[in-house]
Amino acid sequence: MSKYGLLIDYEYCTGCHTCEVACKQEHNLQPGQWGIRVFEYIQKLPGGKLYITYIPFPTELCDLCQKRVEAGLAPSCVKHCMAACMKFGPIEELAKEMAKKPRTVLWAPK
Ligand code: SF4
Numbered sequence: 412m413s414k415y416g417l418l419i420d421y422e423y424c425t426g427c428h429t430c431e432v433a434c435k436q437e438h439n440l441q442p443g444q445w446g447i448r449v450f451e452y453i454q455k456l457p458g459g460k461l462y463i464t465y466i467p468f469p470t471e472l473c474d475l476c477q478k479r480v481e482a483g484l485a486p487s488c489v490k491h492c493m494a495a496c497m498k499f500g501p502i503e504e505l506a507k508e509m510a511k512k513p514r515t516v517l518w519a520p521k
């Protein structure tokens with residue numbers, strides 16, 4: 412059976428944090444608990460211009476929205492990401508997409 416995961420195209424992540432909120436609401440997570448966190452990395456480029464990269468990172472509390480998926484729904488973060496830069500699916504399929512697209516991360520729970 413295929414293992415499932417999330418493919419995150421962080422080139423198009425706007426850092427809106429909606430995935431964090433959607434996950435917290437879906438799982439009723441308490442303060443300090445997160446199923447996904449959005450990290451921000453600021454680089455100074457040659458010439459002095461600042462470049463900000465946002466990278467959403469699922470945590471150990473992410474269960475890939477098992478109940479939603481069993482009901483035929485997309486994981487909550489995937490559904491609510493307004494940049495549509497998150498995808499859920501079998502790792503093998505996501506890896507094929509990843510091979511074609513730079514600035515992506517592929518994540519799977521243990
Ligand atoms: S797949 Fe579900 S549990 Fe995992 S980060 Fe997204 S909303 Fe949270």
Ligand code: SF4
Nearest residue numbers: 424425427428430492
């Ligand atoms: S909801 Fe989408 S665009 Fe917003 S921070 Fe999360 S991954 Fe990035």
